[in-house]
Amino acid sequence: xxxxxxxxxxxxxxxxxxxxxxxxxxxxxxxxxxxxxxxxxxxxxxxxxxxxxxxxxxxxxxxxxxxxxxxxxxxxxxxxxxxxxxxxxxxxxxxxxxxxxxxxxxxxxxxxxxxxxxxxxxxxxxxxxxxxxxxxxxxxxxxxxxxxxxxxxxxxxxxxxxxxxxxxxxxxxxxxxxxxxxxxxxxxxxxxxxxxxxx
Amino acid sequence: xxxxxxxxxxxxxxxxxxxxxxxxxxxxxxxxxxxxxxxxxxxxxxxxxxxxxxxxxxxxxxxxxxxxxxxxxxxxxxxxxxxxxxxxxxxxxxxxxxxxxxxxxxxxxxxxxxxxxxxxxxxxxxxxxxxxxxxxxxxxxxxxxxxxxxxxxxxxxxxxxxxxxxxxxxxxxxxxxxxxxxxxxxxxxxxxxxxxxxxxxxxxxxxxxxxxxx
Numbered sequence: 147x148x149x150x151x152x153x154x155x156x157x158x159x160x161x162x163x164x165x166x167x168x169x170x171x172x173x174x175x176x177x178x179x180x181x182x183x184x185x186x187x188x189x190x191x192x193x194x195x196x197x198x199x200x201x202x203x204x205x206x207x208x209x210x211x212x213x214x215x216x217x218x219x220x221x222x223x224x225x226x227x228x229x230x231x232x233x234x235x236x237x238x239x240x241x242x243x244x245x246x247x248x249x250x251x252x253x254x255x256x257x258x259x260x261x262x263x264x265x266x267x268x269x270x271x272x273x274x275x276x277x278x279x280x281x282x283x284x285x286x287x288x289x290x291x292x293x294x295x296x297x298x299x300x301x302x303x304x305x306x307x308x309x310x311x312x313x314x315x316x317x318x319x320x321x322x323x324x325x326x327x328x329x330x331x332x333x334x335x336x337x338x339x340x341x342x343x344x345x
Numbered sequence: 346x347x348x349x350x351x352x353x354x355x356x357x358x359x360x361x362x363x364x365x366x367x368x369x370x371x372x373x374x375x376x377x378x379x380x381x382x383x384x385x386x387x388x389x390x391x392x393x394x395x396x397x398x399x400x401x402x403x404x405x406x407x408x409x410x411x412x413x414x415x416x417x418x419x420x421x422x423x424x425x426x427x428x429x430x431x432x433x434x435x436x437x438x439x440x441x442x443x444x445x446x447x448x449x450x451x452x453x454x455x456x457x458x459x460x461x462x463x464x465x466x467x468x469x470x471x472x473x474x475x476x477x478x479x480x481x482x483x484x485x486x487x488x489x490x491x492x493x494x495x496x497x498x499x500x501x502x503x504x505x506x507x508x509x510x511x512x513x514x515x516x517x518x519x520x521x522x523x524x525x526x527x528x529x530x531x532x533x534x535x536x537x538x539x540x541x542x543x544x545x546x547x548x549x550x551x552x553x554x555x556x557x558x559x
Contacts, residue, residue, distance in 0.1 A: 177356050178386055178452040181485045185450070210483050213447040280485075341385040 154342050159190055161336050162313070168333035169304055169311040175338040177282065177317035181214075183338060184279045184315050189220050191275055191313075192237060199275035199310075202249065204242040204283040211239055211279070231262055234269065244287040246278060247295035250303055257306075270307050276300065277313045281328075282320035290325055297331045354510060355536055356452075357485045359478050361459075363492040363500040364514030368526055369547045370491040372408070373514065374455040376551040377489055379411040382419045386452040389445060393461040395426025410551040421449050425456075429465045435473040438466065439480055446484050454481060459490040459504060471503050478507035500531065509534040515542065528554050 161171055173183055191197045192215075203211050208228045215221040215237075227235035230253065242249050257267040278284075284293055300312050318337060321329060329335065354360055364370050378388035392401070401422060405411050416422065428441045446454065463470040481488040490508070492501035505511045511531040519525050527542040544555045 178384070181450055206483050206485070210443070210447070213443060214450065217444070217448045 150339075151342060154338055155186065155190070157336060157338075158186060159194075161334055162187075162190055162311075164334055170300075170332045170334070171311065171313045172281070172329070172332040172335045173313070173315045173338060174318040174321065174335065175315075175342065176340050177319065179338065179340075179342055180280050180282065180315055180317055182342075184211075184277075185214060185218060185220065187277065187313060187315065188215060189218070191277070192225070193220050195274075196236070197274040198236045198269075199273050199277060200238045200240060200253075201277045201279060202240045202242045202246050203279045204244060204246060204287065206241070206279070208239045208241045230256060231266070238273075242278075244283075245292055245296070246284070247288075247292060247299045250276075250296075250299035254299070254302060254306070271309070273307065273310055275311050275313055276303060277315075279315055281314040281316035281324070285320060285323035285325075293324055293328065297328070301331075354487045355534075356487055357482060358487055358509040358534075359481050359507070360487065360489045360510040360512065361492050361501065361504045361508045362489055362512045362514065363494050363504070365494045365516065368514035368516060369545070369552055370514060371404070371457055372547055373512070373552055374457050374489050374491055375405065375408065376410055377487075378420050378453050378455060379408075379415070379551075381453040382412065382415045386419070387449060388420045388453040388455065389423055389449055389451045390420060391423050391425050391442065391445070391454070391456045393425050393429060393456065393458060393465075395424055395430075398422050398424075407549060408551060409549050421445075421451070425462075429462065433465055433467045435466050435468055435476065438462070439473075439476055442477070443480060443484075446486070452486050454484070454486050454488040455491070456488070457491045458493055460493040460501060463503075474504055474507050505532065508532075514545065517542070528552075 164171065173187065175183055188201065191199060201211065212226055215226070216223070221237050225236045226239055227233040228239050240249050257263050257270065284296060288296065304310055304312060362370050362373050374390070378390060381388050402413065402416060405416060406413060423445050425438065425441070428438055462473070466473055490504060492504050494500055500511060500513050510533045513529045513531050515527045515529070516524055517527050526545045526547060528545040529542045530538045530540065539556060546553045
């Protein structure tokens with residue numbers, strides 16, 4: 147790993163160690179680096195820290211994400227679930243079906259169901275992150291109301307589960323499309339320089 | 346080229362570069378990967394022809410635009426021939442392509458030439474192409490497929506339906522009667538682009554398009 151890449155990884159680790167007040171983190175970079183950044187963040191959270199969490203992909207098949215995580219030894223089949231029912235897995239991967247708001251709303255409502263609700267609630271309580279793997283896609287498929295709803299539900303999730311932090315990765319040139327309030331939602335924004343992860 | 350496409354290919358997107366033999370399809374694809382290396386990106390070159398790596402390297406050494414040291418590092422060379430010949434199964438081939446992409450995570454992908462797969466694969470080639478395009482689109486990369494043009498068709502129609510951009514390379518006669526190469530963007534979904542045939546030169550420095558010169 148080059149010095150620059152290691153410096154970036156240290157920067158990510160530092161951001162992910164931020165105090166509880168900074169629970170909403172945004173990493174920005176050129177569009178071509180987003181997938182690699184997703185992997186880098188997942189590697190820190192899952193491999194290095196063995197955290198539990200939710201990984202939401204808006205417009206990619208969850209099998210692609212699982213394949214990448216497996217190929218790079220970040221998470222294996224035993225660690226991952228894509229099923230909304232509680233499974234006691236370290237990582238829950240959800241395909242946001244274009245709108246993460248719908249998915250998060252569904253997840254929250256299921257915690258209130260009489261039979262499976264308590265187990266799901268217990269599982270979410272142990273989760274430490276909610277990650278959105280390409281925030282840029284949010285503006286592609288959602289209008290201002292959809293974007294606002296997504297942030298509202300994320301805020302609701304963080305309010306209910308106080309150990310969870312929200313981590314989003316986005317192409318820096320896509321942020322304007324998300325609207326003026328989107329950036330303000332985050333406590334901490336870290337920009338990653340071009341040329342990162344060349345090796 | 347970037348001028349013709351108002352900044353280059355959309356990211357992510359799928360592209361067909363079509364042309365008859367000798368029009369510069371592979372050179373176009375290599376130059377596309379070399380440009381990515383300059384921008385700090387990774388590329389995969391999938392060959393369907395089973396050419397040995399050293400043969401490809403010999404070809405590459407003719408060009409000044411590609412650093413030889415990037416081959417095998419920033420640009421990975423993957424031979425699809427053995428998988429194609431062994432199973433001829435579209436699902437196995439797609440899975441193999443997916444696995445290579447998942448491992449290397451390239452921002453730029455080339456399949457050169459796609460037409461060979463049509464002759465070798467079992468089952469419906471169109472269905473395979475449809476699945477392939479969907480798989481490639483899900484990997485967040487710009488993917489170029491090169492396609493051989495047959496005498497009875499202007500470009501590989503079955504591939505052109507499934508891609509976002511079609512670039513056609515042709516040979517033609519100038520008004521002075523000399524044979525020259527031309528580049529034309531036939532389709533570019535969601536982007537403004539320059540239309541018409543434009544004079545193209547292929548040299549050791551790669552492809553140069555003179556926009557407006559026909």
